[in-house]
Amino acid sequence: MESKFDRRSFLRVTGTALSIGALYSVFPALTRKAGAEGLSRTLAELNGEAPAPFSFIQLSDTHVGFNGPPDPLGTKAFESAVATINGLKNRPELVIVTGDLTHDADSTDEHAKRFKLFKAISSKIGGAQIKVVPGENDAGLDGGDMFREFMGPTHYSFDHRGVHFIALDNVSAGRPVVGAAQIAWMKSDLARFPKTAPIIVFTHRPLFDLKPEWDWSTRDGDDVMNALAPYENVTVLYGHIHRENFHQSGRTKMYAARSLIFAFSDPATAPEKKPLPFDKAHPFKNLGIRRVNGNADGSDLQIEEVELATAEFSGTVGMDQLIKHGNADAQDE
Amino acid sequence: MKPSTINKIVNTILLAGVCEIGLVAVPPMVNLTRAAVNPNTKVIEISAKKFEFTPSEITLKKGERAILRLTSADRVHGFFSKELKFDTDIPFGKTTDVAVTPDTVGEFTIICDHYCGTGHGGMKMKVTVVE
Numbered sequence: 111m112e113s114k115f116d117r118r119s120f121l122r123v124t125g126t127a128l129s130i131g132a133l134y135s136v137f138p139a140l141t142r143k144a145g146a147e148g149l150s151r152t153l154a155e156l157n158g159e160a161p162a163p164f165s166f167i168q169l170s171d172t173h174v175g176f177n178g179p180p181d182p183l184g185t186k187a188f189e190s191a192v193a194t195i196n197g198l199k200n201r202p203e204l205v206i207v208t209g210d211l212t213h214d215a216d217s218t219d220e221h222a223k224r225f226k227l228f229k230a231i232s233s234k235i236g237g238a239q240i241k242v243v244p245g246e247n248d249a250g251l252d253g254g255d256m257f258r259e260f261m262g263p264t265h266y267s268f269d270h271r272g273v274h275f276i277a278l279d280n281v282s283a284g285r286p287v288v289g290a291a292q293i294a295w296m297k298s299d300l301a302r303f304p305k306t307a308p309i310i311v312f313t314h315r316p317l318f319d320l321k322p323e324w325d326w327s328t329r330d331g332d333d334v335m336n337a338l339a340p341y342e343n344v345t346v347l348y349g350h351i352h353r354e355n356f357h358q359s360g361r362t363k364m365y366a367a368r369s370l371i372f373a374f375s376d377p378a379t380a381p382e383k384k385p386l387p388f389d390k391a392h393p394f395k396n397l398g399i400r401r402v403n404g405n406a407d408g409s410d411l412q413i414e415e416v417e418l419a420t421a422e423f424s425g426t427v428g429m430d431q432l433i434k435h436g437n438a439d440a441q442d443e
Numbered sequence: 444m445k446p447s448t449i450n451k452i453v454n455t456i457l458l459a460g461v462c463e464i465g466l467v468a469v470p471p472m473v474n475l476t477r478a479a480v481n482p483n484t485k486v487i488e489i490s491a492k493k494f495e496f497t498p499s500e501i502t503l504k505k506g507e508r509a510i511l512r513l514t515s516a517d518r519v520h521g522f523f524s525k526e527l528k529f530d531t532d533i534p535f536g537k538t539t540d541v542a543v544t545p546d547t548v549g550e551f552t553i554i555c556d557h558y559c560g561t562g563h564g565g566m567k568m569k570v571t572v573v574e
Contacts, residue, residue: 325564
């Protein structure tokens, strides 16, 4: 199919650290370019919507049910993230969560409680669609059965504001693989789009060998990237590593998000993977959310990392209360 | 003879060549049966269970072929090292042999890459290859 799109500047994603995850704003460039009307019409026909600027949030690795060490706060960072999102001047229409919604549990009853608690907290985000993919803690032991029961399918796609989103599952096989069947599905799903269509893939594990000896890779990630290679405006958002990371493969940009529970050590300098110690003075240090912003005339998605508010927990007394509540939440649920 | 049959034979020969010559680490897809192991080959037994390998450290000699005999005490685990080219599962109730002839001196980490529970992220062992 002959593309009518501006090949250089379809999508720009900006990001800001919210300290609760990531907030994204998407500003498709086409609307201000010559020929943009035809392009918009084409995408509207394909997606049901023409591209338009918008922002969305990425949360990751909420690990509901985790009860430190190193992090004694339980769901407090997640709850703060929800409050931060609800306090944004421009509320996002879409929130994606890139896996490990729950922390795994020995009993299925306990794990089910954690899914319920995740849903209870995330449902407080006002006015936004919430789209999720599983992490290995959610789906690694039962092939994704409980995830599907509470959250829906483990892989799927949808369109939002002219952008095509693909949720990929690279955990429920037990091993870090996407699998031939899912890759074939993705190819088929993408076949209706021109090569310049804006595509955002979100998944849990990195789709490249970030640090295989730390289990930070997807064994058939190259097959996924080869399937995406013909498309010129692809962004991959993922979690799992509990820290920010940027990697570019061909034209595809890949961003890892911080977690909402604890951070892992820096793979470039640390001899082994370890959770970073809890800092009582800065309880949400290294945690956060991400906002993605599109730019009307840009060529990149702009990532905005947003810090979590901690004012209400300032001071020793506040911190003691916070820690106490965090533990109680984790045990009660 | 059909081309597919010829391919199978060629693949079998190539596979056998890799096993015997052991140029680097033998890909774990070429798991060996116990009967195929040369009696002079060093055999190291490694047991996996949630969330540890026993022993947690082994030493191999560069250029010397060894068999890693893998078993699991509880459930399926993974046995993965990109550098040593190990990528296999360790099923419960079955022995899995993997041949290796290391060609590089150094320390390598093997991880369980088949999710096995909350302690999975720390399930690993060390392989030291010496001259």
